[in-house]
Amino acid sequence: MSTLNDVARLAGVSTMTVSRVINDSGYISPETRARVNRAIAELGYMPNVLARQLRSKRTKTLALVVTDIANPFFTTIARGVEDAARARGYAVMFCNTDESEAEEIEYVRVLIQRRVDGVLLVPATDSSGSLQLLREHALPVVVLDRHVRSALVDEVLTDSETGAYLAVRHLIDLGHRSIAILTGPATVSTAVDRVAGYRRALAEAGLGAESEQILFGEFNEASGYEMTRRVLTAQPRPTAIFAGNNFIAFGAIQALRQAGVAIPDGISIVVFDDLPQGWVLDPFLTVVSQPAYEIGKQAAELMLERLTGDPPGEPRTIVLASELIVRRSTAPPRREVAATVPSLRAHMENPA
Amino acid sequence: MSTLNDVARLAGVSTMTVSRVINDSGYISPETRARVNRAIAELGYMPNVLARQLRSKRTKTLALVVTDIANPFFTTIARGVEDAARARGYAVMFCNTDESEAEEIEYVRVLIQRRVDGVLLVPATDSSGSLQLLREHALPVVVLDRHVRSALVDEVLTDSETGAYLAVRHLIDLGHRSIAILTGPATVSTAVDRVAGYRRALAEAGLGAESEQILFGEFNEASGYEMTRRVLTAQPRPTAIFAGNNFIAFGAIQALRQAGVAIPDGISIVVFDDLPQGWVLDPFLTVVSQPAYEIGKQAAELMLERLTGDPPGEPRTIVLASELIVRRSTAPPRREVAATVPSLRAHMENPA
DNA sequence: CTGTTAGCGCGTTCAG
DNA sequence: CTGAACGCGCTAACAG
Numbered sequence: 001m002s003t004l005n006d007v008a009r010l011a012g013v014s015t016m017t018v019s020r021v022i023n024d025s026g027y028i029s030p031e032t033r034a035r036v037n038r039a040i041a042e043l044g045y046m047p048n049v050l051a052r053q054l055r056s057k058r059t060k061t062l063a064l065v066v067t068d069i070a071n072p073f074f075t076t077i078a079r080g081v082e083d084a085a086r087a088r089g090y091a092v093m094f095c096n097t098d099e100s101e102a103e104e105i106e107y108v109r110v111l112i113q114r115r116v117d118g119v120l121l122v123p124a125t126d127s128s129g130s131l132q133l134l135r136e137h138a139l140p141v142v143v144l145d146r147h148v149r150s151a152l153v154d155e156v157l158t159d160s161e162t163g164a165y166l167a168v169r170h171l172i173d174l175g176h177r178s179i180a181i182l183t184g185p186a187t188v189s190t191a192v193d194r195v196a197g198y199r200r201a202l203a204e205a206g207l208g209a210e211s212e213q214i215l216f217g218e219f220n221e222a223s224g225y226e227m228t229r230r231v232l233t234a235q236p237r238p239t240a241i242f243a244g245n246n247f248i249a250f251g252a253i254q255a256l257r258q259a260g261v262a263i264p265d266g267i268s269i270v271v272f273d274d275l276p277q278g279w280v281l282d283p284f285l286t287v288v289s290q291p292a293y294e295i296g297k298q299a300a301e302l303m304l305e306r307l308t309g310d311p312p313g314e315p316r317t318i319v320l321a322s323e324l325i326v327r328r329s330t331a332p333p334r335r336e337v338a339a340t341v342p343s344l345r346a347h348m349e350n351p352a
Numbered sequence: 353m354s355t356l357n358d359v360a361r362l363a364g365v366s367t368m369t370v371s372r373v374i375n376d377s378g379y380i381s382p383e384t385r386a387r388v389n390r391a392i393a394e395l396g397y398m399p400n401v402l403a404r405q406l407r408s409k410r411t412k413t414l415a416l417v418v419t420d421i422a423n424p425f426f427t428t429i430a431r432g433v434e435d436a437a438r439a440r441g442y443a444v445m446f447c448n449t450d451e452s453e454a455e456e457i458e459y460v461r462v463l464i465q466r467r468v469d470g471v472l473l474v475p476a477t478d479s480s481g482s483l484q485l486l487r488e489h490a491l492p493v494v495v496l497d498r499h500v501r502s503a504l505v506d507e508v509l510t511d512s513e514t515g516a517y518l519a520v521r522h523l524i525d526l527g528h529r530s531i532a533i534l535t536g537p538a539t540v541s542t543a544v545d546r547v548a549g550y551r552r553a554l555a556e557a558g559l560g561a562e563s564e565q566i567l568f569g570e571f572n573e574a575s576g577y578e579m580t581r582r583v584l585t586a587q588p589r590p591t592a593i594f595a596g597n598n599f600i601a602f603g604a605i606q607a608l609r610q611a612g613v614a615i616p617d618g619i620s621i622v623v624f625d626d627l628p629q630g631w632v633l634d635p636f637l638t639v640v641s642q643p644a645y646e647i648g649k650q651a652a653e654l655m656l657e658r659l660t661g662d663p664p665g666e667p668r669t670i671v672l673a674s675e676l677i678v679r680r681s682t683a684p685p686r687r688e689v690a691a692t693v694p695s696l697r698a699h700m701e702n703p704a
Numbered sequence: 705c706t707g708t709t710a711g712c713g714c715g716t717t718c719a720g
Numbered sequence: 721c722t723g724a725a726c727g728c729g730c731t732a733a734c735a736g
Binding site for chain 4: 355356357367368371372375377399400402403404405406407408
Binding site: 368 | 705706707708711714
């Protein structure tokens with residue numbers, strides 16, 4: 001593998017001249033440039049990024065740490081991050097913590113050792129072990145999607161409280177009075193905030209705490225399934241379910257199907273997070289849609305601003321709005337519960 | 353950010369001693385080790401991976417280059433690669449070429465510059481521009497999934513020809529006589545081999561070239577949709593479709609639904625590639641399932657053997673078997689014209 | 705068991 | 721416009 005030195009020797013110049021040609025810095029006479037370029041081509045020379053990074057103390061690499069890489073919400077965020085980063089010449093390392101704080105810290109260690117320039121983090125919990133580690137090593141951080149109480153950092157997230165309020169309000173407007181919320185762990189701000197929005201909507205409608213049905217679980221399908229099973233045996237059985245994220249909704253739908261409860265005839269369901277086009281052929285879920293791509297993009301841009309811009313300044317929090325999209329999984333409650341409706345099954349069998 | 357030097361000074365030893373403690377190499381007295389470890393903890397020292405890699409000339413990193421990161425077939429391969437690599441202390445860089453040869457070469461350039469230790473490549477086409485580039489820079493390569501004619505390299509792939517043969521034979525056994533195959537570009541070995549298997553099955557059943565309906569397209573949903581639209585207007589209209597991969601099948605299903613053609617009552621469909629559990633609630637597609645995880649795992653292990661083992665040896669080709677899984681998307685044709693063949697019963701009693 | 709020397713391949717700094 | 725010297729942080733190779 002040839003080096004700067006080989007090129008310099010072949011071209012009859014110093015290594016610095018070659019370096020300048022490659023990085024387009026400083027003035028070079030056209031002839032020398034041509035000669036150097038010829039030597040580069042002849043040798044098939046490729047700069048050693050490691051040496052460059054070691055010397056320049058910048059890797060031009062960001063890391064994005066998410067809690068579930070299989071969730072389209074996070075892959076969409078990832079696309080936003082990558083687009084913004086690549087536009088400025090930065091690479092992105094993707095890391096998946098599976099909602100585990102231990103994994104998160106492990107990854108942060110690796111990222112520090114690899115000397116990434118900055119970390120975009122979706123924290124697994126609201127405790128801040130990894131944030132502290134990052135601060136100790138002076139690594140810039142932007143927190144995404146979830147608020148962290150303890151730390152003063154840049155944050156980009158959506159207004160979960162308002163989103164949840166809109167979703168539940170929609171159900172109330174349809175006439176529902178008994179609504180269950182199935183959400184993630186109480187240690188995660190998005191779960192807590194969505195419950196807050198749920199409560200506000202109920203309270204505003206004059207529905208007291210006695211009509212609350214709040215289940216904290218995990219943001220995954222298994223948990224959604226399990227919580228729904230519990231909801232189905234509750235007395236009184238709710239006429240509507242608010243699923244705290246898309247995977248919880250998957251589990252809920254599966255449980256409802258198994259129990260022969262039709263959507264929306266038997267139970268209405270509204271979901272936080274939309275699914276990207278292509279995941280389902282015929283979107284029928286009523287959802288609160290977050291601007292996932294925009295979250296990723298703005299987070300990356302904020303980071304790059306911190307990295308290249310001179311004024312560090314105060315930590316900034318960017319809150320993006322979410323939007324209620326009404327489709328066919330919500331309807332007014334019915335007295336009698338329909339036994340089976342096959343349309344759901346046809347729908348779920350056809351991914352796209 | 354503290355360095356080896358800082359640690360050495362604080363512990364009152366040389367940098368080499370610290371290096372040995374960290375890498376667990378050579379003999380160190382327990383006391384010095386303890387002293388060094390204390391210094392490391394006190395400073396929160398984290399080794400600089402860049403410097404280490406530059407010096408040792410090994411990055412302990414593999415790259416996996418695939419043509420479609422959104423395809424579960426490739427993400428499953430990726431899991432196999434990652435598991436095998438991590439078990440031996442290697443990291444993996446994932447790269448997505450979108451079936452573009454230009455992107456592929458671009459990525460290979462980056463990988464050379466980053467000095468990855470080896471490249472696992474799913475080539476976009478059977479031309480070998482990127483393979484040549486890799487060879488020039490003496491980077492070890494293992495080719496996955498697709499055969500490359502021109503090059504002598506290690507390869508790990510499934511037997512597409514036999515898999516396709518089994519799929520089409522299954523359709524023939526069910527009584528189908530008019531079967532269309534929708535597959536990828538003719539520049540990709542998997543597309544070509546699947547056509548070969550399709551032909552062999554037809555020929556063996558005494559069905560001549562006049563009954564062949566072969567469509568080359570792209571391995572994606574849009575192409576599957578478009579090819580199916582064409583198939584639906586063909587004369588005679590086939591009673592069964594063999595989709596060359598899962599995404600082509602998605603497009604086909606969408607087109608069939610739109611045209612009001614039921615599966616399998618109107619048209620049977622068999623697909624190369626299964627979908628992982630969780631993508632669909634109720635698997636109903638008859639598929640040829642490839643051992644995707646195993647492909648990734650074996651490819652990584654072959655690479656690691658080349659990297660650490662001493663004998664380079666001859667290029668090796670590992671061919672894995674695929675398996676027909678009969679579900680509910682295939683059935684005998686309903687036309688009165690098509691008679692049921694006797695071998696059908698034998699087959700149903702003896703599913704492959 | 706531990707230290708010394710000598711780079712890995714580049715870019716920064718300063719001097720021509 | 722170009723070059724010489726130096727060092728980023730670490731480890732291979734050899735001494736002790």
